[in-house]
Every structure is written in structure tokens, then in C-alpha cells.
Amino acid sequence: MDTIKSAQAGKQFISRPREPGVIMTPAEIERFLAAWQTKGRVKGTLEWYRRGLNQLYKALPEDKCIRRGTLRKWREELIEGSYAPNTINLFLSVANTYLEYVGHREYQLPGTLKKTEELQPELTRNEYLHLLYTAKALGLEKQYLLVKLFAACDVPVQEMEKVTVEAAKAGSVTVVSGGICQHVHLPECLCRELLRYADRQGIGSGPLFLTRQGKPMSRTYVTSQITRLCSEAKLPSEKGNPRCLHRLYMSTRAGIEANIAMLVEQAMDRQLEQEQLNVGWDAE
Numbered sequence: 001m002d003t004i005k006s007a008q009a010g011k012q013f014i015s016r017p018r019e020p021g022v023i024m025t026p027a028e029i030e031r032f033l034a035a036w037q038t039k040g041r042v043k044g045t046l047e048w049y050r051r052g053l054n055q056l057y058k059a060l061p062e063d064k065c066i067r068r069g070t071l072r073k074w075r076e077e078l079i080e081g082s083y084a085p086n087t088i089n090l091f092l093s094v095a096n097t098y099l100e101y102v103g104h105r106e107y108q109l110p111g112t113l114k115k116t117e118e119l120q121p122e123l124t125r126n127e128y129l130h131l132l133y134t135a136k137a138l139g140l141e142k143q144y145l146l147v148k149l150f151a152a153c154d155v156p157v158q159e160m161e162k163v164t165v166e167a168a169k170a171g172s173v174t175v176v177s178g179g180i181c182q183h184v185h186l187p188e189c190l191c192r193e194l195l196r197y198a199d200r201q202g203i204g205s206g207p208l209f210l211t212r213q214g215k216p217m218s219r220t221y222v223t224s225q226i227t228r229l230c231s232e233a234k235l236p237s238e239k240g241n242p243r244c245l246h247r248l249y250m251s252t253r254a255g256i257e258a259n260i261a262m263l264v265e266q267a268m269d270r271q272l273e274q275e276q277l278n279v280g281w282d283a284e
Contacts, residue, residue: 021067022104024060029053032101047261052091053098058182071095071109084247087254123244125252127235134233141197143229146209146222148193150245154184157223157242161216165205168194 032053033046057064059074071092078088089112096108128151135144149155155163159175167173168191173184186194194208207216217225223241230240238244 019067021065021070022099022102022107023063023065024053024057025064026057028102029057029098032098035101047257048090049094051257052094055091056095066099066104066107068107070107075109083250087250121236121238121244122251123239123248125248127233127239128245128248130235131229131233135229138232140229140232141200142209143225145190145193145197146226146242147229147245148190150242151248152187152190154246154249157219160209160219160222161207163194163209164207165195165198165203168198168208 029050033050036049037046055078056066056074059077060066060070074095075088075092078091083091092109092112096110099105099108128147131147132144135141135147149163150157155173156175159173162173162175164173168186171186171188171191173186175182175184198204198208203210209217209222211217211221219242226242226245227237227240230237
């Protein structure tokens with residue numbers, strides 16, 4: 001009996017070998033994109049594919065390996081990062097297609113996020129500007145800057161403490177999002193306003209956004225400040241949070257990137273047409 005118990009206890013210490021998974025590399029991403037280009041995908045679509053796969057690559061652990069559950073965890077990080085449901089679905093679709101291409105469908109994540117209002121309401125550009133006008137009219141400079149910060153750059157609310165006087169002077173801040181360290185650009189006009197705010201508040205160095213007790217703002221405190229401003233602006237309170245503002249930033253950026261991709265394609269078409277006039281097969 002003691003022998004059986006001892007054997008059963010020993011089983012608890014037997015660890016399963018780690019699943020090998022499939023390693024993702026920049027070279028493999030480029031081969032995938034080249035393969036899809038031959039299938040007639042337009043450049044704008046390929047750029048979205050590249051963006052999604054690069055996001056996945058950055059989110060992978062140090063060994064850059066995709067295993068069971070990897071895409072599920074990534075989806076949770078994208079939701080936490082305030083990406084819109086359609087963007088998340090697009091990224092996951094591209095990742096699933098990539099895994100099929102490399103012969104590892106067992107690591108795919110089926111299903112899509114529903115584009116329902118309960119996920120998070122949308123904040124329009126006009127509503128965002130109305131928030132800024134309201135903050136100015138009421139003299140709420142701190143709330144004004146909080147709204148502009150989350151709508152103008154990719155700073156996670158949990159990394160607010162890193163938005164410092166030094167970062168405003170440098171024009172960038174180093175943050176960690178989804179376990180990935182990245183440098184976030186701070187727009188020049190925002191940096192000027194942040195530094196003027198620091199002067200008025202007597203903040204010579206360190207974090208810019210502090211509570212009345214002089215401590216860095218928590219996520220809850222930040223949300224309460226923006227929600228208060230939403231109430232003053234007569235906007236729905238559920239739109240008064242960093243996530244809605246970040247989603248506005250992401251959708252605005254995606255729209256600009258899509259327009260740039262279209263302009264690049266049009267410029268390429270014009271150049272080729274001009275060259276066709278000179279050296280086309282039927283050109284005289």
C-alpha cells in the first residue's frame with residue numbers, strides 16, 4: 001500500500017513536456033506576404049496583413065513560438081488594449097491564415113468577436129473635440145490634457161506614471177504594453193502643453209499627472225476625472241474613459257494609414273502609366 005501511495009505521489013512531480021509549437025520569424029512573415037501577393041491581393045490589404053502579423057510577432061514570448069492558447073491570450077491583450085472588435089477579428093483572421101500557410105492549423109483560434117455595443121461605445125471625433133472645448137471653458141486643464149493624451153498617442157493608462165516632464169521634453173515615452181516594451185511618440189503640440197502645465201503646477205521633474213496628495217494617478221482616478229468631464233459636457237458617461245479615447249486614436253490612425261496606402265497605390269499607377277507611354281510594348 002505504501003508503495004502504491006508513493007508511486008501516486010511521485011506522479012505529481014512528473015511535468016509534461018512543453019508543446020514545441022511553431023516559431024514565427026520575420027522572414028517567414030515576408031514569405032507569407034509574398035505568397036499572398038501572387039494571389040492578387042492589393043497592396044493596401046497586404047499592409048493590413050503585415051500590420052496584424054507584426055503585432056502578433058511583438059506579442060509573442062521571447063522564444064517567438066505560437067502554441068495552443070497563444071492566439072486566445074493575444075486576443076485578450078488586444079481587447080485590453082482597446083482595439084476595435086473589427087480590427088481584432090481582422091488580426092486573428094490573418095493569424096489563422098498564416099498558421100494554415102505554415103501547416104499548423106491546430107494553433108488557430110476559431111470564432112470572432114461580436115460587434116456589439118456592450119463591448120464599448122464609440123466616441124466620435126466631434127465628441128472628443130467637445131470634451132476639449134468643455135474642459136477649456138471650465139478651466140479643467142488636467143482633464144483637458146488627460147483626454148488629449150489618450151486620444152493622441154498610444155499610452156496605456158497603467159503606464160501613466162511614465163508620462164513625465166523628461167518624457168515631454170524628449171517627445172517620447174517608453175511603456176510596456178502586453179508584455180512588450182515600446183517607445184511611444186508624443187506629438188509636439190501635446191508636449192508643449194504638457195510642459196506649460198508642468199510650469200504652472202511647479203512640477204520640475206517626474207510624473208506630470210498627480211493627485212491632490214502628490215501621488216501618481218491610478219487607473220480608477222484617471223477614469224473618474226474623464227467621466228466627470230463627460231458629465232459636464234453632457235455626453236454619455238460610458239464614453240468617459242481612457243479605453244474609448246484610445247479606440248478613437250486607433251480608428252483615426254487606421255483611417256490615415258488606409259488613405260496613405262491608397263495614395264501610394266495611385267502614385268505607383270501614375271508612374272507606371274507614364275513609363276508605359278515611353279517604353280510600353282505598343283508605344284511609338
